[in-house]
Amino acid sequence: MAESVEAAEAVDTGTAPGARLALRSTRVVTPEGIRPALVTVAGGRIAGVLPYDTVPPPDIPLEDVGDDAVLPGLVDTHVHVNDPGRTEWEGFRAATRAAAAGGVTTLIDMPLNSRPPTTTVEHLRVKQAVARPAVHVDTGFWGGAIPGNTADLRPLHDAGVFGFKCFLSPSGVEEFPELDRERLARAMAAIGGFGGLLIVHAEDPRELAEGPSGGRYTDFLASRPRAAENAAVETLVALARELGDRAPRVHVLHLSSADALPLIARAKADGVRITAETCPHFLTLTAEEVPDGATEFKCCPPIREAANQDALWAGLADGTIDCVVSDHSPCTGDLKTADFGSAWGGISSLQLGLSAVWTEARRRGHGIDDVARWMAAGPALLAGLDRKGAIEPGRDADFAVLATDETFTVDPARLHHRNPVTAYAGRTLGGVVRSTWLRGARIATDGTPAGPTGRLLERNN
CATH class of the missing domain: 3.20.20.140 (Metal-dependent hydrolases)
Incomplete structure (x- = not known):
């Protein structure tokens, strides 16, 4: 039976009512293993890793990636x-x-x-x-x-x-x-x-x-x-x-x-x-x-x-x-x-x-x-x-969504690093990165990055 985010808060105090994203997958990779889950995000951090059938409030955008794996x-x-x-x-x-x-x-x-x-x-x-x-x-x-x-x-x-x-x-x-x-x-x-x-x-x-x-x-x-x-x-x-x-x-x-x-x-x-x-x-x-x-x-x-x-x-x-x-x-x-x-x-x-x-x-x-x-x-x-x-409460909401069963052939012209030279040219690889998320914001979709939104990090920050 589905439960609401508000109900889940009674057992998962990491979930905040102000969460601004909910990400659902049948395969979320957590430190405890792979499981179906709904991951909620507030303030750029992971607020909760909740049961898969949790229903987020209507004001929280839901991204359902189906069977694609959600990795940190x-x-x-x-x-x-x-x-x-x-x-x-x-x-x-x-x-x-x-x-x-x-x-x-x-x-x-x-x-x-x-x-x-x-x-x-x-x-x-x-x-x-x-x-x-x-x-x-x-x-x-x-x-x-x-x-x-x-x-x-x-x-x-x-x-x-x-x-x-x-x-x-x-x-x-x-x-x-x-x-x-x-x-x-x-x-x-x-x-x-x-x-x-x-x-x-x-x-x-x-x-x-x-x-x-x-x-x-x-x-x-x-x-x-x-x-x-x-x-x-x-x-x-x-x-x-x-x-x-x-x-x-x-x-x-x-x-x-x-x-x-x-x-x-x-x-x-x-x-x-x-x-x-x-x-x-x-x-x-x-x-x-x-x-x-x-x-x-x-x-x-x-x-x-x-x-x-x-x-x-x-x-x-x-x-x-x-x-x-x-x-x-x-x-x-x-x-x-x-x-x-x-x-x-x-x-x-x-x-x-x-x-x-x-x-x-x-x-x-x-x-x-x-x-x-x-x-x-x-x-x-x-x-x-x-x-x-x-992927656990308190960490930055950084995710890679991977279609693990799909394949692609490496075309150097489609790579984003400056010079199209790679030892993998022409190789068929498994696993297509569908999207990448940084602190709860999507920064790439199907191999196409968005604008620069990264931050400079220092030790212990």
Whole structure:
């Protein structure tokens, strides 16, 4: 028997009479599982998750999406926007349009590839000024840890960055140098001193070979072996153990070597505060299928073999890997030459990540609730975004509505990021994003974003 919102308030005090939206689906993904529900929104936040047959008052707009799944808006904590300075590669307006079209409602921008990089408070303010009028989704910022800026880390933390990225091998841009072991230890001690988070591009340069010239993917893959990632993770764990209680939280970015999973699992079991992410391209693409000369597949660390991919999925299933994020790292088409040695390394997938991961997750027997945990709840937890990542009262009313049984073929011309280059061109993916909602307002419909209504986020806001 249907009940009214007013009647439901007796058992769900999160439902406010002033709710301005009611969203109904037979499949709402909540922290407790997937269930039929009516989700009400007031003041941009989720007011209640009510029984499916609850009748909203007539003055509250009802959006009934039928059997489409309602997920929490995705949180992508690994996006290279490149703006300002390399805006021809990407920009806040284009990147966040792509995010909205793909069900991503929150992203955090990486500190490099922009000029200036986010390595001082002054540079952060420059980037925020460029982003503020342009963003379609809520947007935060990572700071950078590079040689010589240890004194800038605490001020950046106080200014609201969510943590600090560093490289252990060359980043590919001269304005963002890598840290050697001594400088890494110094940065870890400084960041641990104020309770911060260090996120790390973990490849040991001693294990990397000179980038090969030519178009053979096997040569490029051999130049960046699993041993480079494994050794870098070993270094991070060892330094964290040495620092003990003074160590910061440490997060391994874009893990592609499954060989490192046992080391991460042991460190976690021993109480080391370390987490790890992987990316859609590592979970859905394999080295065996990369054609020679197809540098749209080039990224660092690289896409590895199918057996390695199977082990990454096992690491997701058992919780060793904490989240899945895009590492969206675009460039202009001319930089994707047919030479794996000179081509820019980066995969553009911000708009496609949800569908790509869902396609492969479903094939492997995982549910859409697993995908929401990996791509919304996990990244939100990493960054401390307490109001994001879940459909429950009090959280921001951020939703991605996904037609899980529908498919589409990727046409680069229909993507919203600035340059139509993607490793997914021509692939058929499952799961069509029907709409995306930010704080209760629809920001994209059937792949078409609305105007920029995102906000700039700072740590703890």
